[in-house]
Amino acid sequence: MSTSTDNNASITQESGPSAAVQDIQKKIVVRTADGEVFNLKEEVAMEIDIIKTFFQEDSISYETVMPLPNVEGWEMVKVIEYCTKHVELKHKVDGYKERKAFQALFVQNLSTKSLLALTNTANYLEVKYLLDFLCQAVSEQIKNKDVDYVRELFGVENDFNDEEYEQVKAEAPWAHENLNNDLH
Amino acid sequence: MAVCVGTEEKHKTKKEKMEAKVTELSKMSEEMVVPILSRLSPKSLMRFKCVHKSWYNMINNPSFVDKHIMTCKRNNHSTSILCKRFILRDVSTEEKEIVYSLITFYNDNSGDEHITVEDIDIPISMGITTRGQFVGDELQGVLHIDRGHCHGIICLSDPWKIILWNPAIKEFKVLPQSCIPDANFNSVGLGYDPKSKDYKVVSIRQDEIGNEDDRIVIYPPRVEVYTLGTNSWREIRTDILEREVTNFWPEFFQLYFKGICYWMGREQRKEFLTLYAIVAGEDEWVRYVIIFFDTTNEVFDHILLPYSLYEQDAQYSDMHIVVWKETLALFGLYRIGGTDAYGLWVMDNLGSGKVSWTKQVTLEAVVGIKKDLEFWNSDEILMIATDGRIASYNISTKKINYLSIESMYPENTEAVDGGSVGNYTNFSLFSIAIDQP
Numbered sequence: 161m162s163t164s165t166d167n168n169a170s171i172t173q174e175s176g177p178s179a180a181v182q183d184i185q186k187k188i189v190v191r192t193a194d195g196e197v198f199n200l201k202e203e204v205a206m207e208i209d210i211i212k213t214f215f216q217e218d219s220i221s222y223e224t225v226m227p228l229p230n231v232e233g234w235e236m237v238k239v240i241e242y243c244t245k246h247v248e249l250k251h252k253v254d255g256y257k258e259r260k261a262f263q264a265l266f267v268q269n270l271s272t273k274s275l276l277a278l279t280n281t282a283n284y285l286e287v288k289y290l291l292d293f294l295c296q297a298v299s300e301q302i303k304n305k306d307v308d309y310v311r312e313l314f315g316v317e318n319d320f321n322d323e324e325y326e327q328v329k330a331e332a333p334w335a336h337e338n339l340n341n342d343l344h
Numbered sequence: 345m346a347v348c349v350g351t352e353e354k355h356k357t358k359k360e361k362m363e364a365k366v367t368e369l370s371k372m373s374e375e376m377v378v379p380i381l382s383r384l385s386p387k388s389l390m391r392f393k394c395v396h397k398s399w400y401n402m403i404n405n406p407s408f409v410d411k412h413i414m415t416c417k418r419n420n421h422s423t424s425i426l427c428k429r430f431i432l433r434d435v436s437t438e439e440k441e442i443v444y445s446l447i448t449f450y451n452d453n454s455g456d457e458h459i460t461v462e463d464i465d466i467p468i469s470m471g472i473t474t475r476g477q478f479v480g481d482e483l484q485g486v487l488h489i490d491r492g493h494c495h496g497i498i499c500l501s502d503p504w505k506i507i508l509w510n511p512a513i514k515e516f517k518v519l520p521q522s523c524i525p526d527a528n529f530n531s532v533g534l535g536y537d538p539k540s541k542d543y544k545v546v547s548i549r550q551d552e553i554g555n556e557d558d559r560i561v562i563y564p565p566r567v568e569v570y571t572l573g574t575n576s577w578r579e580i581r582t583d584i585l586e587r588e589v590t591n592f593w594p595e596f597f598q599l600y601f602k603g604i605c606y607w608m609g610r611e612q613r614k615e616f617l618t619l620y621a622i623v624a625g626e627d628e629w630v631r632y633v634i635i636f637f638d639t640t641n642e643v644f645d646h647i648l649l650p651y652s653l654y655e656q657d658a659q660y661s662d663m664h665i666v667v668w669k670e671t672l673a674l675f676g677l678y679r680i681g682g683t684d685a686y687g688l689w690v691m692d693n694l695g696s697g698k699v700s701w702t703k704q705v706t707l708e709a710v711v712g713i714k715k716d717l718e719f720w721n722s723d724e725i726l727m728i729a730t731d732g733r734i735a736s737y738n739i740s741t742k743k744i745n746y747l748s749i750e751s752m753y754p755e756n757t758e759a760v761d762g763g764s765v766g767n768y769t770n771f772s773l774f775s776i777a778i779d780q781p
Contacts, residue, residue, distance in 0.1 A: 276376070302384075320396075329394055335388075336391055
């Protein structure tokens with residue numbers, strides 16, 4: 161994962177008339193919790209509601225570096241990656257397959273715990289479509305897992321005693337069986 | 345949103361910062377639990393009740409159940425069909441058996457199609473059976489599946505017993521006896537009152553015939569309503585079904601949709617000079633209509649069919665109401681003048697009092713198809729072929745896709761029980777509270 165401070169911001173490679181237009185596209189700068197600084201293209205930054213609100217509500221100058229103390233650098237990279245793709249596909253007529261392929265790659269190297277952390281971040285940053293996608297991705301990953309796994313993932317301690325646990329389990333014993341064979 | 349990071353932050357130790365971050369993460373995780381859980385299947389959710397007491401309470405909470413239903417409706421990746429099939433119980437004696445099965449089609453967008461078949465198994469303690477011996481034309485104590493479903497809950501009934509069944513969490517509930525003496529349950533429909541957030545079952549008795557002033561009179565049907573919350577029946581007034589010279593009779597329950605239960609029924613003359621006159625038909629006074637019941641206000645009203653179906657030369661069979669592209673539509677085989685065709689008419693202006701119909705689809709009757717069952721996508725119809733196989737017909741591509749499930753006696757499947765197959769989505773978490781026998 162790239163940790164460069166200039167993610168998705170360089171546009172100098174393109175040639176043609178569009179380059180001149182893009183050259184003057186504004187940049188928004190944010191700083192994550194670990195001190196990393198990111199330059200975002202304005203159109204990508206505006207996909208992130210918390211950033212959009214910050215700058216637009218009080219007409220804050222783009223010179224200001226917006227702090228994001230709840231976001232890690234690697235998370236910002238992923239968010240920028242997703243939003244940039246989203247913006248790109250907005251202009252495409254039939255991007256369904258491409259989106260699906262991108263989404264599959266996007267989650268490929270992320271552990272479920274990382275996915276969960278990213279979900280929290282997407283919620284904090286207020287990027288609805290990313291949040292929906294991540295919630296779906298997490299649910300896909302946990303749907304056939306057992307109770308212990310889920311507790312560990314969410315950092316939750318068991319607060320049932322043995323008897324209570326057996327009682328609750330007995331309400332639907334079939335739900336604890338055939339965890340790998342099911343499609344559902 | 346503050347601009348300055350704050351110099352206090354710098355003074356905290358690295359450990360403190362990390363701990364703060366972890367606590368924050370788990371706090372935020374709680375917020376994330378609901379949107380993630382509401383995307384899970386009922387099976388996963390029933391299991392995850394064991395994770396933590398707060399999760400147990402949350403999953404049982406009616407507002408979570410509601411949210412879950414909404415989310416599942418949006419992201420639906422499977423359709424279930426409840427089907428009554430005939431199978432060979434004993435190869436040597438050729439004894440046949442009726443089995444109720446839940447067939448689930450998993451259709452994710454990659455085009456992969458998995459099908460699972462699950463035979464319904466009602467606990468013996470409930471005193472009814474969904475596997476029955478099929479002897480000649482008779483059914484031995486097997487329940488009828490009332491058409492349609494409500495939020496994933498299915499109603500099974502015979503004239504003496506009604507059962508609510510939630511396949512997703514495998515719960516059954518037997519309803520109490522009717523509150524009308526000598527009653528039998530008939531034209532049973534299950535619905536949900538969105539205002540009181542309660543499930544209701546409507547049962548419409550056979551109409552009664554009486555003698556008044558030397559004339560034969562057909563009385564409007566007696567109707568009783570069951571409410572899950574109070575677990576009881578009560579009779580409701582039906583004078584609204586009576587008009588000056590006619591009565592409305594809701595005959596065949598169709599479905600529940602957005603707070604309303606729909607029946608296909610008749611408007612018929614209520615007075616006849618002789619019994620013979622009723623039997624002989626006197627068709628000019630019988631016309632078919634849609635009768636619906638508002639579950640909140642508990643009143644009936646009616647809607648006329650598309651005008652073309654009332655024309656002299658119009659014939660049709662088994663017109664039924666379906667949900668098509670999120671709206672109600674009428675679907676069935678008809679003939680006006682020439683050849684047979686399937687028609688789909690969409691209902692417009694529902695709720696405004698002036699319903700109109702728009703014909704959306706006309707399909708030539710498909711060769712090799714015995715009976716149409718249900719729409720299970722906006723352009724796919726489930727059908728039974730003449731050889732008994734269940735197939736899916738795609739309107740757009742006009743292709744028939746045979747599924748490897750069958751019913752041995754397609755003719756009998758339709759004769760024994762006109763509405764024995766219901767399109768249904770297997771997703772409901774709603775607990776109907778098992779009755780301990």
